[in-house]
Amino acid sequence: MKEVAIIGIGMIKWGELWEKSLRDLAVEAALKCFDDAGVDRVDTIYVGCMSSGLFNNQEHLASVVPDYLGQRFTPATRVESACASGGLAVRSAFLEVASGMSEYALAVGVEKMTDVDGGEATFGLATAADQDNEAFHGVTFPGLYAIMANAHMDKYGTTIEQLSQVAVKNHYNGSMNPHAQYPFKVTLDQVMNSTKIADPLRLFHCSPITDGAAAVLLVPVEKAKALNKPYAVITGIGLATDTIALCQREELYNLKVVEKSAQRALKMAGKTIKDVDFAEVHDCFTIAEIMVMEAIGVVEPGKGGPAVMDGLTALDGKFPINPSGGLKAKGHPVGATGVAQICEAVNQLRGESGQRQLKNAGTALTQNMGGSGASSVVHILEARS
Amino acid sequence: MKVPRHWRETPRRYRMEAGKCKKCGSIHFPARLVCTECGTKEFETVRLSGKGELASYTVIRVAPTGFSDLAPYAIGIVKLDEGIRVMGQVADCDPETLKIGDRVTTQFRRINEEGKTGMIMYGYKFVPDLGL
Numbered sequence: 001m002k003e004v005a006i007i008g009i010g011m012i013k014w015g016e017l018w019e020k021s022l023r024d025l026a027v028e029a030a031l032k033c034f035d036d037a038g039v040d041r042v043d044t045i046y047v048g049c050m051s052s053g054l055f056n057n058q059e060h061l062a063s064v065v066p067d068y069l070g071q072r073f074t075p076a077t078r079v080e081s082a083c084a085s086g087g088l089a090v091r092s093a094f095l096e097v098a099s100g101m102s103e104y105a106l107a108v109g110v111e112k113m114t115d116v117d118g119g120e121a122t123f124g125l126a127t128a129a130d131q132d133n134e135a136f137h138g139v140t141f142p143g144l145y146a147i148m149a150n151a152h153m154d155k156y157g158t159t160i161e162q163l164s165q166v167a168v169k170n171h172y173n174g175s176m177n178p179h180a181q182y183p184f185k186v187t188l189d190q191v192m193n194s195t196k197i198a199d200p201l202r203l204f205h206c207s208p209i210t211d212g213a214a215a216v217l218l219v220p221v222e223k224a225k226a227l228n229k230p231y232a233v234i235t236g237i238g239l240a241t242d243t244i245a246l247c248q249r250e251e252l253y254n255l256k257v258v259e260k261s262a263q264r265a266l267k268m269a270g271k272t273i274k275d276v277d278f279a280e281v282h283d284c285f286t287i288a289e290i291m292v293m294e295a296i297g298v299v300e301p302g303k304g305g306p307a308v309m310d311g312l313t314a315l316d317g318k319f320p321i322n323p324s325g326g327l328k329a330k331g332h333p334v335g336a337t338g339v340a341q342i343c344e345a346v347n348q349l350r351g352e353s354g355q356r357q358l359k360n361a362g363t364a365l366t367q368n369m370g371g372s373g374a375s376s377v378v379h380i381l382e383a384r385s
Numbered sequence: 386m387k388v389p390r391h392w393r394e395t396p397r398r399y400r401m402e403a404g405k406c407k408k409c410g411s412i413h414f415p416a417r418l419v420c421t422e423c424g425t426k427e428f429e430t431v432r433l434s435g436k437g438e439l440a441s442y443t444v445i446r447v448a449p450t451g452f453s454d455l456a457p458y459a460i461g462i463v464k465l466d467e468g469i470r471v472m473g474q475v476a477d478c479d480p481e482t483l484k485i486g487d488r489v490t491t492q493f494r495r496i497n498e499e500g501k502t503g504m505i506m507y508g509y510k511f512v513p514d515l516g517l
Contacts, residue, residue: 119450126449132394133415136508137473137496138445138452139460146443147462154441154485199444199480247462247472252441 001098005224005384006232008037008217009343014331015181017211022056022112023068025213029336030069030108033215038227042217043102045069045076048089048109049335054124056115065108075102082128083284085109086214086338087368087377091237093218103219109339110213121209125334128371130245142206144246144372145285146198151252152287153200155302160200162305164191166286167204167328169308173315174325176356181210181331205286210331214340221384229385230350232364236271236380238264246372255288255373258295262367265378273297276380277360278319278348280341282369283326289313292367293321296378315356323348323356338368338377349383391499391506398508399493401435403469404428412469435491436514437465444480451497459483463511477512488514 010033012025020028026047034040047061058064062076081088086109093105113121126135129144139147152158168188174180191204224231240260243249249256266272273296281296283289290304298319299307307313313321324330324344327337345364347353364381396402397415404416408425414433419426442461445452452458459480464470475483476494489511496508 122447123450134472135449136394136398136506137460138449138455138458139443139472140445140447140449142447143443143445143460147441147460150443150485151441196444196446198446201443245472247470252462 002100003221004094004097004218004234005221006216006234006342006346006381007219007224007227008033008039009346010034010036010215011179011340011343012213013179014210014212014333016114018114020211022052022058022110023064025112025211026061026065026108026110027068029110029213029215030065030106033106033217037217039104039217042071042074042104042106044093044096044105045071045074046089046092046105046107047076047078048085048087048107048339049078050080050082050085050111051124051127052112054116054127055111055113055121081375082370083282083332083334084338084368084370084375084377085335086340087366087379088239088338090216090339090342090379091239091377094234094237097218097220103223105218106215107218107339108213108215109336111333111335112211113209113333114211118209133245134247140198141372142198142201142285145287146201147246148252148291148372149200149285149287152291155253156305158290158305160192161188162290162308163200163205163286164188165308166283166289167191169314170283170322170326170328173323173356174329176354177325177330180325180329181208182329183325201285201287207284207327207332210333212331212333212336212340214336214343216339216342216346224384231384232346232349232381233384234379235382236265236267236269238262238266238268238378239376240264241375242373244371244374254301255291255295255376257373257376258292258367258369261376261378262296262365265365265380269380271363271380276363276365278323278358279321279365279367280324280344281321281326281367282337283322283328284332284369286328288369289321289326296365296367315358320358323353323358341366341368342379342381345381349381388502388504391504401433401491401509402430403433405431412467414469414471434466435509437463437489439475439483439485439487439489440464440470441485442475442483451500461511463489474510475512476510490514
C-alpha cells in the first residue's frame with residue numbers, strides 16, 4: 001500500500017443554513033478544499049451522506065456532487081454508514097489512493113437537515129437504529145444513548161455533573177471555532193437545567209440538528225512532499241461494526257465497536273494510545289464522549305467522568321479531546337461530521353488552529369460513530385512537513 | 386408503512402416467538418437465518434416467557450412521530466429470564482420511580498398508530514411484575 005497524505009481541507013460555517021441547498025453545501029466545502037490544496041481536478045470523489053433521501057428527497061449524490069462541482073464524468077461513489085458516513089468516505093478515498101488506482105481523491109461529507117421539521121429529522125436519524133426492533137417501540141436516538149448513560153451511571157457511579165462538564169468543555173473550545181454552529185460558552189448550571197429530552201439527558205447533553213459539509217483531499221505522499229508546506233499523513237485506519245440493535249449487546253455501559261476500531265487503527269499505525277497527542281471524537285451525546293475515552297484507552301473503564309472533571313481532556317489538559325468544540329458545539333450534520341473531524345485534526349497538525357491551537361499536536365486520532373455504536377471509523381493522522 | 390411490513394412481524398410482536406438454535410441452543414429474538422454463536426442454519430420456534438429484569442431504561446420526553454400522545458413514557462432493555470435482552474416500553478408505572486433491576490412482565494398492548502395509513506400496530510409492552 002502507498003502512504004497517503006492529506007493536502008487539502010475544506011470547512012464552511014455550519015448552522016441552520018436556510019439559504020443553502022444540499023448541493024451548495026457540498027460544493028462550497030469541496031471548493032474550499034480545492035483552494036487549500038491548489039488543485040482544480042480530481043480523479044475520484046467519495047460522498048459521505050446518511051440520508052439525503054429522507055432529509056431532501058434527493059438520492060444519487062454520486063452524480064449531483066461531481067456535476068455541480070464542475071467535475072462531470074469523474075468517477076464518484078456515495079457511501080453510507082449512518083453518522084459514520086463521513087469517516088467511511090475518507091477511508092474509501094484512502095483505499096483508492098493507497099491501492100494506486102487514483103492519485104487525487106476527494107472525500108466530501110454533507111448533510112442538509114433543516115429542509116424537514118424537527119419531528120421528521122428525528123425520524124430520519126432514528127433510521128440509523130434498528131427500525132423493526134427499536135424504533136418500533138418508540139425509542140429515539142437520545143433515548144438509546146440515555147439508556148447507555150443510565151447503565152454507565154449504575155455500573156460506575158458516573159454523575160450528571162460529569163456528563164454536563166463534557167458540554168461545558170466542548171462549548172468552551174467551540175467558542176473559538178469560527179465554523180461552529182454554536183460558538184458560545186455554557187455554564188454547568190445552564191447544562192444541568194436545560195430541557196429534559198430523555199432521562200438523564202437534557203438538551204445541552206445532545207448535539208444539534210445542523211446543515212453542513214466538509215471536504216478533504218487525499219494524494220500519494222510523494223505529491224504532498226513536492227508542495228513544500230506542512231501536511232498530514234494517514235498512518236492508521238480502523239473500521240468496525242457491531243449489532244444494529246443496542247439491546248443485543250452484552251454490556252450497555254461500553255462501546256466495543258469503538259475499542260475494536262481504535263485497536264485496528266493504532267495497530268496499523270504501529271502506535272499505542274500513549275503516542276497520540278489529542279483526539280476528535282463522536283460526542284453526539286456527552287455520555288458518548290466519556291464512553292469513547294474509555295474505549296480508546298485514554299482512561300480505564302469507568303474513569304471517564306472523573307477524568308473530564310479533572311481537566312484531562314480540556315484544551316490545556318494532558319489529552320485534549322474535541323478542540324474543535326465537538327459535535328456538541330460545532331454541530332452534527334451527520335454525513336459531514338467524520339470528514340470535519342479530519343479537517344480539525346489536519347488543521348491542528350499544521351498548527352493553523354489560531355486561538356484553539358494545541359501546543360502539542362504531532363499525532364491525532366479521530367473517531368466517528370454510526371448509530372448507537374453499531375459502526376465506528378478511527379483514523380490516526382501524523383504531522384509532516 | 387405498508388401493511389405487510391407489520392403483518393410479517395406479528396409472530397414475534399404478538400407472541401414473542403423466537404428462534405432457538407438446534408445445535409447450540411442459543412435463542413435469537415428476532416429469529417435469524419444463521420446462528421451468531423455457532424453458524425448453524427437450523428432453528429426451532431420457541432415462545433419467550435416475557436418475564437425478566439430491567440437492564441437499563443430512559444424516560445422519553447421528546448417523542449418521535451406517532452408517540453407524542455404517550456410522552457413522557459419509559460422505554461428500556463429487559464434481560465429476560467431466558468438470558469436474552471429485548472427492548473420495549475415500560476407501561477403502568479411512574480417512570481420516575483423505575484430502577485435498574487426491577488422485575489417486569491409482558492402484556493399485549495397498542496404500540497402506535499401509523500400516520501399515513503392509520504394502521505394501528507400492536508405488540509408487547511413491559512409492566513411491573515406484581516407476581517399475579
